[in-house]
């Protein structure tokens with residue numbers, strides 16, 4: 691089975707919201723921005739970018755609530771989507787309807803399976819916690 695055909699499953703903490711991903715992300719970015727830290731309650735967020743047709747919510751779409759995050763570092767408003775039962779951040783989409791059709795970001799911390807995907811870039815490294823001492827990036831050269 692090719693990587694492209696593989697289905698990866700994920701869910702929120704309480705499993706009210708379940709989704710499946712078809713194929714690999716077109717990009718994968720670790721985000722150190724303060725809003726991603728606050729939204730997830732941890733040091734950084736692992737954001738996998740997929741085209742809309744790659745991601746399907748298979749359980750609990752009605753449990754998904756949206757927080758419209760207008761005060762982002764980039765200045766672009768984001769719809770942070772979380773489970774209303776357990777609070778897990780699961781998806782991020784654009785608040786712009788046209789952009790929102792193009793891609794969906796999956797919080798890869800909610801994957802139920804391990805994958806071989808590696809982040810391509812880190813975002814907002816200036817906001818990275820000083821004790822986060824390196825991310826295994828796809829392009830990282832080993833000295």
Ligand SMILES: [Zn+2]
Nearest residue numbers: 702704773776
């Ligand atoms: Zn939940």
Ligand SMILES: [Zn+2]
Nearest residue numbers: 721722723726
């Ligand atoms: Zn962020």
